[in-house]
Amino acid sequence: MPVTPHRPGPNEVREEFALMTGNASNHRTVAVIGGGQAGLSISYWLQQRGIDHLVFEKRTAAHTWETQRWDTFCLVTPNWQCQLPGHPYEGADPDGFMKKDEIVRYLKGFVAKVNPPIREGVSVTRVAPRAEGGFDVATSEGDFTADEIVVASGGYHTPIIPRMAEKLPKSVTQIHSEQYRNPAQLPEGAVMVVGSGQSGAQIAEDLHLAGRKVHLAIGDAPRCARFYRGRDVVAWLADMGYYEMGVDEHPLREGVRDNTNHYVTGRDGGRDIDLRKFASEGMELFGALEDFEHGELRFRDNLARSLDAADQTYNGINAAIDKHIAEAGVEAPPPSRYEPVWTPGEPRLSLDLAASGIASVIWCIGFRPDFRWLDVSVFNGAGHPKHRRGVTAHPGVSFIGLPWLHTWGSGRFGAVGRDAEHVVAKIAERLGSERAPLAMAG
Template identity: 80%
Template sequence: MTSTSRHVPVAIVGGGQAGLSVSYHLKQRGIDHLVFEKHRAAHSWATQRWDTFCLVTPNWQCDLPGHPYDGPDPHGFMKKDEIVEYLKGFIAKVKPPMREGVAVRQVQRRPDGVFSVETSDGDYTADEIVVASGGYHTPIIPRMAEKLPGSITQIHSNQYRNPAQLPEGEVLVVGSGQSGAQIAEDLHLAGRKVHLAVGDAPRCARFYRGRDVVTWLADMGYYEMSVDEHPLRDGVRDNTNHYVTGRDGGRDIDLRRFANEGMTLYGVLEDYEAGALRFRDNLKRSLDQADKTYNGINAAIDKHIAEKGVEAPSQDHYSPVWEPGEPVTALDLAASGITSIVWCIGFTPDFKWLDASVFNGAGRPKHARGITSEAGVSFIGLPWLHTWGSGRFGAVGRDAEHVVQAIEKRLGTERFAMKVAV
């Protein structure tokens, strides 16, 4: 670092809802800071979602600090454009000191204890680093993709926009988590022939016994449960989210019903060799396990209703509407009619720019509600940072306040005037 480095007490890396929430609470305390966003604020919501994307949680759960949802449909599910407008409203309220289009390339601690921050627009120093860039950085595409014929169009879920984007022909969607299940549905509803390689993602009902399942779970205190209270402890952070949708007012996603309607289901895609796609023989087990989770959540709601004496209509538990036949473990690609593949198997984190001893063997940060063992390094916006809603609009603001309280304590009682020129 040179003597011309600009200093700021707190550097926030990432300008999504997490970084903006930290900025909100820092401004409330008059603590000087700067947000670095390599694209534009809330970039991913506008550019990395498909056209029909919508929230899978009801709008009333959107509660960014000082900016709760106040639209006309609290029990609905905002579509992509509405989400972007909601975030624009939050940005307008926060008025964060932000450098958009500036990428943070490296952060490391100097011998004097201050952090050096190398960016695409010069050098900075900071007393505190808040990592608000999320955990979904590098799209996962398996090495087998390199062996597929060049005639097959391949995209990742973050590149998918709509069915017309793909060439004519049948589509293989790989992965049945939230993105995979919803993209498969999007293609299916558009009349495309879909092949779906099913993973181990669980599912849940959209509505049960007269209410949205999210509302029941909120009443049951599920969203207040901390990671330390969860039966899986830290292991819950690796869980795949349940698939469900808010599309068209909200409904279940039932892969068995899709199969009845012409979608072809397989087990996990394991390889491509000798011209054939190779699938694991786990389809029935995966579907059964997803339904077990679905009915288990509903059974917990039944218990809550009974214990609290809540008036609610009765409803039967789910029974399978389709069962797989003889497992298909090999599919001749050339003869299948498949012309495109959408990879929906997630992302890996990439924190290589941060030189700090805060990561485990898998490259994931070790922390307690965002606070790491290295003073001055904090994380925000990660799944289950503290509760289920930590990576979502519902609870990220509370986590941000917790992180900022720790920062304020470390910086001392002195207040830093907002002097950073942006």
């Protein structure tokens, strides 16, 4: 009578592979690098599928929201968009915007629900493919091996501070946006904020509302309305399907990943950020900061163009909402168009540092990615990973939590869980097909 050959189960297969690699105690099927909301979402879905894994986090789970945000920080998207897997927002204010302490509590609740297998305080120093398959994972706690790698460390690693900062006098305090907490931490005197993306615009507002003299060197960030025609703009865009649009459907295709986010705020229940209004109230606006020479800050002649471009985007988004309302036959208050409340005069291309009383500079010009520890050829010339919805061309290497990984919400609480589910499904497919020959061996 023929005997049906024994086909090892998943745990037996993992043990067999671990023994083949000579590292049974430190082998995992999946190594997840990063313990923020992206890595935790991966852990959630891996647990749903019963796939063993280990999360490496160099600090503590989801720490950045507590350690790298200013005191008045709040979400810029409404709370109802917080949809981490198994952990949707369930508070009393779905249309509001969680403040820093609320965000931290929300995330700590997520950590408790996921209860991930995590090594906190452990840095990953190198990941490299093994000749026999899988990956070597070198960490500050020792060496591990894994069949699959999920990079969940985001794309914001190294704060950008230009070399020109070295020219500024030692008497001027310089910090990056990730170090800013509140106006009281800065010395007395005026503050130069460099950059007008979400962080720069909101930090400039925070200082302005505190009564500090602010000089703002703006960039090319667009802006949008907080509320329009009776609703949050985010709600209109959700109805229009914009948050479901994938990179492949976007007119800019992968170029959208290089876009700067619109500046707006959820502070005090949510409102527009209008740099022109700030200027009319005494904030000094300049074009992009280019250099510091002979005691003077030098600026590009682009202030008027940048303000106009930001307003054009603002009005363009509202016009798209107008079209949607008309086509859908939705009842809504009448449309409107933003008209400038302030316009710059003659371009000011330089500013005497000492005469202006500037005592501190806050660099709000973003971060650079740093994936030097990942010794796998999956990067483009700018050092960004090449992938399709987080899955790279190198078998076993995936990314999660990057801006526009798939949709606009990929780098936020709104869609990172859905992206993680997709990545884990692809991992499960690979494990199922690639383990079959190994399971039948011998």
